[in-house]
Amino acid sequence: MATFLSADQRALLDAVLDRLIPSTGTMPGAGQVGTADYLDIVAGESPRLARLFAAGLRSIETAAVRRDSSFVQMSGDQQDDVLRHVESSKSAFFEILLLHTYNGYYSNPEIVEALGLEPRPPQPRGHEVEFGDFSALEAVTSRGQAFREA
Amino acid sequence: MGNGGERQDVVIVGAGASGAAFAWSLAKDGFSVLCLEQGGWTNPSDYPSNQQDWEIHRQTDFNPDPNFRNLPEDYPVNDKDSPIAPLMYNAVGGSTIHWSAHFPRFHPSDFKTKSLDGVGDDWPVTYAELEPYFDTNDRIMGVAGMTGDTAYPPKSERQTPPIPLGVLGQTMANGFDKLGWHWWPSDSAILTAPYDGRAACNNCGPCDIGCTRRAKASTDVTYWPKALAMGAQLKTHCRVREITVDKDGLADGVVYYDADGQVQEQKASVVVLASNGIGTPRLLLNSATPAFPDGLANSSGLVGKNLMFHPYSMVTGVFDEMLEGYKGPMGASIISQEHYETDLSRGFVRGYAFQVARSTGPVAVARGGAGGQRLPWGNGHHPALAERLGHTVTIAVIGEDLPELHNEVTLDDELTDSNGIPAPKISYTLSENSRKMMDHGIGTATEVLEAAGAHTVTANPLLRPAGWHLLGTARMGEDPSGSVVGRSGQTHDVKNLFIIDGSVFVTAGAVNPTSTIQAVALLMADEFKQNAKHLLD
Numbered sequence: 001m002a003t004f005l006s007a008d009q010r011a012l013l014d015a016v017l018d019r020l021i022p023s024t025g026t027m028p029g030a031g032q033v034g035t036a037d038y039l040d041i042v043a044g045e046s047p048r049l050a051r052l053f054a055a056g057l058r059s060i061e062t063a064a065v066r067r068d069s070s071f072v073q074m075s076g077d078q079q080d081d082v083l084r085h086v087e088s089s090k091s092a093f094f095e096i097l098l099l100h101t102y103n104g105y106y107s108n109p110e111i112v113e114a115l116g117l118e119p120r121p122p123q124p125r126g127h128e129v130e131f132g133d134f135s136a137l138e139a140v141t142s143r144g145q146a147f148r149e150a
Numbered sequence: 151m152g153n154g155g156e157r158q159d160v161v162i163v164g165a166g167a168s169g170a171a172f173a174w175s176l177a178k179d180g181f182s183v184l185c186l187e188q189g190g191w192t193n194p195s196d197y198p199s200n201q202q203d204w205e206i207h208r209q210t211d212f213n214p215d216p217n218f219r220n221l222p223e224d225y226p227v228n229d230k231d232s233p234i235a236p237l238m239y240n241a242v243g244g245s246t247i248h249w250s251a252h253f254p255r256f257h258p259s260d261f262k263t264k265s266l267d268g269v270g271d272d273w274p275v276t277y278a279e280l281e282p283y284f285d286t287n288d289r290i291m292g293v294a295g296m297t298g299d300t301a302y303p304p305k306s307e308r309q310t311p312p313i314p315l316g317v318l319g320q321t322m323a324n325g326f327d328k329l330g331w332h333w334w335p336s337d338s339a340i341l342t343a344p345y346d347g348r349a350a351c352n353n354c355g356p357c358d359i360g361c362t363r364r365a366k367a368s369t370d371v372t373y374w375p376k377a378l379a380m381g382a383q384l385k386t387h388c389r390v391r392e393i394t395v396d397k398d399g400l401a402d403g404v405v406y407y408d409a410d411g412q413v414q415e416q417k418a419s420v421v422v423l424a425s426n427g428i429g430t431p432r433l434l435l436n437s438a439t440p441a442f443p444d445g446l447a448n449s450s451g452l453v454g455k456n457l458m459f460h461p462y463s464m465v466t467g468v469f470d471e472m473l474e475g476y477k478g479p480m481g482a483s484i485i486s487q488e489h490y491e492t493d494l495s496r497g498f499v500r501g502y503a504f505q506v507a508r509s510t511g512p513v514a515v516a517r518g519g520a521g522g523q524r525l526p527w528g529n530g531h532h533p534a535l536a537e538r539l540g541h542t543v544t545i546a547v548i549g550e551d552l553p554e555l556h557n558e559v560t561l562d563d564e565l566t567d568s569n570g571i572p573a574p575k576i577s578y579t580l581s582e583n584s585r586k587m588m589d590h591g592i593g594t595a596t597e598v599l600e601a602a603g604a605h606t607v608t609a610n611p612l613l614r615p616a617g618w619h620l621l622g623t624a625r626m627g628e629d630p631s632g633s634v635v636g637r638s639g640q641t642h643d644v645k646n647l648f649i650i651d652g653s654v655f656v657t658a659g660a661v662n663p664t665s666t667i668q669a670v671a672l673l674m675a676d677e678f679k680q681n682a683k684h685l686l687d
Contacts, residue, residue: 020527027532080528098527102516107203115512115539117476123199123362126352127477132315134296134335136327146300146332148491150258150266150277 004043004050009057010036015072016060019079020101027114030105038104039097049096056093060086154388154406154414158184161404161418163390163433165189166244167664168651168671169424170369170377171287175675177382181682185382186406186416188389189223189241191370197360204359205513212359214239214248215615223387225567225574227428229617232578234459236428236617242386243370244426246664249618250357250481251339251366252505253293254661255284255302255669259491263552263657267492267499269583270552270657274628274637275673277303283669283676290376291367291668292345295337301487310343312336314353318473318543319483322506325602326486336482336505337665339367346372353478355508366479388414391571392437393421393446393647400686401446401647407569420685422639422648424671427457427620430653431559432574434624447624447641447649452634454560454623456553458658461580462616463547463588464521465595467604472540475509483508489594490660498586503660504595505546512539520544521610543599547591550660551584559623580612588612619663624653638677645686650674 005013014031021030043050063082064071071079087094105111109119140146160176162169165187176183198207209218214237216224223240239248258277263270285306295308312335315323319335326333340351340361351365364371378384387409394415396402403417423430431454435445445453486504493501510519515538518524525534551557557578565573580588592609599607627633630642639648650671652663659666 021531022529024532083527095524099517099524102524103203103206103209103513106512106516107206109202112512115535117512121199121201121204122354122356123197123352126354129314129316129353129474129478130320131311132320132323134312134315136323137296137298137334139327139330140300140332140334141298143330143332144300146487146490147257147302148259148266150262 004054005036005040009054011072012057012061013039015079016083017101019076019083020098021105022076027111030101033105033108033110035101035104035108038107039100042100052093052096056086056090056097059090059093151405152408152412152414154408154416155184157417157419158182159418160184160420160422161186161416162422162424163404164244164424164426164429164651165242165369165374165384166424166426167246167369168667170243170373171668171671172422172424172650172675173382174290174373174377175672176679177377177380179679181679183382184416185384186388186390186404187242187384187386190386191242192247192360194360194362194364194371197362199354199356199359199362204356205511207359208356212248214358214618216240222568225571226565227573228562228565228575232576233580233612233614234461234578234617235615236459236576236620237615238426238428238620241370242374242384243368245618246368247360247370248358249664250479252481252662253291253337253339253665254485254503256659256661256663256666257301257490258303260657260659263500269499271627273656274626275670280666280669280673283672284665286672287665287668291339291372292341292348293337294340294342296335299334301332301334301490308337309345310341310350313338313340313342313351313479313483315483316474316478316508317471318475318508319506321469321471321473322543322598322602323484325598328601329598331486331488331598333484333486336485338479338482340479341365351479355476355478355480355511357480389567389569389571390433391569393433395439395441395446395644399441399644401644411569420646420648422650424651427623427652428559428574428576430649430651431623432561435561436572447634447643447647449643450631450634452625452632454558455555456622456625457557457559457576457578458551458553458622458655459578459617460619460658460660461549461551461584461588462613463592464544464610464613465547465592465599466519466522466542466544466608467599467602468538468606469541469543469604471603473509473543474540475543476511476540478508480508480510482506489591496590498583498590500550500552500587501660502547502549502587502591505548507544507546509540509542509544515539521613522608543602543604545595545599547588547595548660548662549584549587549591550658552581553622553625553657554581619652619658621652621655621658621663624649625656626654627656638681639674640685648674648678
């Protein structure tokens with residue numbers, strides 16, 4: 001499956017994703033739910049993005065090593081500290097990674113269902129929407145003409 | 151150079167909102183007409199609303215910005231000198247493929263801004279003259295709505311009942327009522343019941359990625375099937391490079407690139423431009439010759455000038471209640487035109503409208519929704535998303551930006567499309583009047599969101615990807631030194647060259663312009679048919 005990630009990079013990316021969108025009682029973390037598979041596909045379609053991701057992951061690991069640890073072995077708080085550092089020092093990479101992470105995570109039917117929505121695209125079924133009560137328009141009408149003669 | 155086909159009576163460039171209406175009108179009365187479109191036909195059943203990753207498509211192949219979408223039929227636009235990015239879609243149907251089909255008309259006062267308010271200019275056409283064309287256009291497009299709107303002269307019966315309010319629309323209607331402000335169900339070119347062989351909307355939500363049900367009126371499913379059945383011809387993947395001119399200074403056809411990139415020549419007795427407010431001036435400027443060194447039909451110097459977008463401020467309220475705004479046509483539930491007409495006590499001239507939009511799916515919410523900031527990552531992420539998903543209302547404040555010469559379309563020195571045709575460059579700044587107007591609108595939008603129950607309100611004062619409406623770059627008028635075309639769309643300089651799209655707008659109004667663009671195109675088509683035998687007199 002992986003096209004641009006080595007096994008080490010994949011483990012690092014999963015750990016990063018689990019801090020960008022962490023797990024809670026009801027929602028799985030972005031790494032845990034396999035969002036890296038989506039990022040791998042996106043990077044596979046764009047050599048520029050693959051290079052940006054690879055370089056960005058190296059920056060994350062470098063920042064972790066400066067704190068005398070490997071990113072995957074750090075506590076969540078320490079990992080967040082490293083990510084905040086990279087967010088400001090490599091902001092272009094960080095923003096692009098984050099937005100693609102949101103794309104992948106929230107397009108995943110498992111996540112859509114966990115949000116309480118139906119895990120399906122908008123079509124072909126569409127939605128039921130209440131027609132509503134238009135009687136309040138009488139108040140608008142009673143105020144009379146609202147445009148200027150010309 | 152290839153010979154594209156036999157000589158035609160009328161060649162139209164562009165198959166979008168205006169070109170389709172004009173072609174239909176001519177074909178209906180037996181005129182021979184050929185339309186050249188740089189894009190192709192889209193297949194509604196292929197639109198991404200059928201796919202699980204539908205929200206990502208509005209960032210990629212359905213991105214409204216051609217610079218990001220970057221499909222072969224798109225051309226780039228240098229928009230570095232503009233705070234608003236121009237948006238468009240290139241296909242049969244043009245930008246009606248991706249529009250939200252919000253379908254208000256201009257007001258009577260919009261055609262008289264100079265005599266009423268001393269700004270902009272009066273149009274050579276009035277609301278009353280356009281009224282029958284608004285009605286015809288509504289009938290072909292199919293409009294959901296409700297008569298009796300006090301913000302307009304009486305309208306004919308709408309084709310289907312209004313689009314549903316839903317919890318979101320009802321909540322906002324209550325807010326407007328509390329303040330005693332105007333609101334009305336939005337006129338939308340979206341069917342809520344079967345009409346004219348098309349299905350009703352099933353409230354799926356994302357109109358901007360194409361309507362699989364053909365309930366939304368894009369001209370590929372409204373005007374074009376009728377026009378083609380009556381004998382109009384339409385050739386796709388034909389990208390027009392320039393209009394050619396004969397020794398007498400009359401247009402004698404166009405030169406275009408076909409799907410294989412081959413240059414073809416198409417001769418015609420009449421050339422009609424329907425390529426939008428950026429594509430049309432681009433084509434005229436690219437048609438410069440020694441006899442017309444500043445571009446064709448440009449003796450006034452106004453080709454490309456007076457570009458008008460509508461500035462949009464996006465004001466978003468967050469509610470405790472679940473409003474389910476991701477259900478139902480996204481572009482609008484209701485409108486308010488409480489602040490449409492001039493009231494100088496507000497500190498600016500002319501006015502603005504509110505388009506009360508629905509909300510979006512989880513991907514777009516996480517990325518910031520309609521013009522907001524992306525949500526935080528980390529431990530704060532899930533609470534932020536839960537607070538917003540289905541719990542927001544965005545009011546689009548649409549202001550009337552007045553025509554100004556320095557807002558313009560020119561040709562870029564370096565940028566070209568894939569055929570090597572020089573690409574357009576735009577320069578745009580917002581006037582002080584417009585900024586005051588938009589700031590006022592942010593204030594009143596905040597007031598009504600709070601009246602409706604929002605606990606938090608945030609505003610994006612000027613949305614960048616908001617250049618849906620491309621107007622004014624070949625304005626109409628009676629004086630050849632102060633306008634490019636007359637009220638029939640005929641250019642003052644070249645009697646068999648016509649412009650019928652939003653380029654001809656004198657002012658921009660403060661509502662979405664497509665209904666008015668099409669009514670103007672239908673009026674021009676009628677005048678063309680009446681005068682066809684005497685065009686060169």
